[in-house]
Amino acid sequence: MKKIISALFLITLFVNACGGEKTDISSGDSAKEKLAQKFGLTSFEYENGIGPVKEKITLGQIDMIKSKTGEKIFTEKCTQCHKLDERYTGPALRDVISRRTPEFILNQILNPEEMTKRHPEVKKMLAQYATQMTFQNISEDDAKSILEYLRSVNK
Numbered sequence: 495m496k497k498i499i500s501a502l503f504l505i506t507l508f509v510n511a512c513g514g515e516k517t518d519i520s521s522g523d524s525a526k527e528k529l530a531q532k533f534g535l536t537s538f539e540y541e542n543g544i545g546p547v548k549e550k551i552t553l554g555q556i557d558m559i560k561s562k563t564g565e566k567i568f569t570e571k572c573t574q575c576h577k578l579d580e581r582y583t584g585p586a587l588r589d590v591i592s593r594r595t596p597e598f599i600l601n602q603i604l605n606p607e608e609m610t611k612r613h614p615e616v617k618k619m620l621a622q623y624a625t626q627m628t629f630q631n632i633s634e635d636d637a638k639s640i641l642e643y644l645r646s647v648n649k
């Protein structure tokens with residue numbers, strides 16, 4: 495009797511495991527995975543860009559001190575190519591935080607050349623803007639300040 499019970503238990507486990515797998519395959523995550531694979535990227539990279547930021551970051555309330563620092567760096571190093579509200583050499587950035595994930599934005603600031611070479615969305619932008627964004631010697635910390643600034647200007 496004990497044997498039968500443990501056999502039944504094992505069968506239940508097995509069936510559950512298979513069922514679990516099935517739902518995984520049909521879920522959106524797996525569709526994303528496939529799309530990313532098509533471009534030779536992981537699904538994280540597809541969604542969050544390619545570069546030093548390899549994990550989701552947690553954002554709290556906008557840090558206004560960092561945002562001020564970010565604004566200064568933005569004016570020095572980014573406004574030669576970007577405006578907030580109009581297309582310029584590069585895309586308008588006021589609403590970029592609604593279009594891209596924070597990690598994508600950081601990777602674009604920190605690793606623009608590889609992003610253009612490997613990320614399908616950035617490739618598209620290169621075709622559209624016909625200019626390669628270049629690395630502006632930004633530290634990860636400064637990039638995070640710019641991110642706070644971009645969060646603060648988003649309407």
Ligand code: HEC
Binds near residue numbers: 575576584594616640
């Ligand atoms: C030489 C001009 C140039 C400079 C300088 C520049 N960018 Fe860019 N940026 C571009 C272009 C052009 C693109 C579109 C991708 C491409 O073609 O490389 C872009 C794309 C971006 C994107 C992605 C926009 C989107 O819609 O996904 C972000 C974010 C960005 N830049 C932020 C910055 C920040 C922040 C700085 C300053 C540290 C900066 N850029 C400096 C030209 C520039």
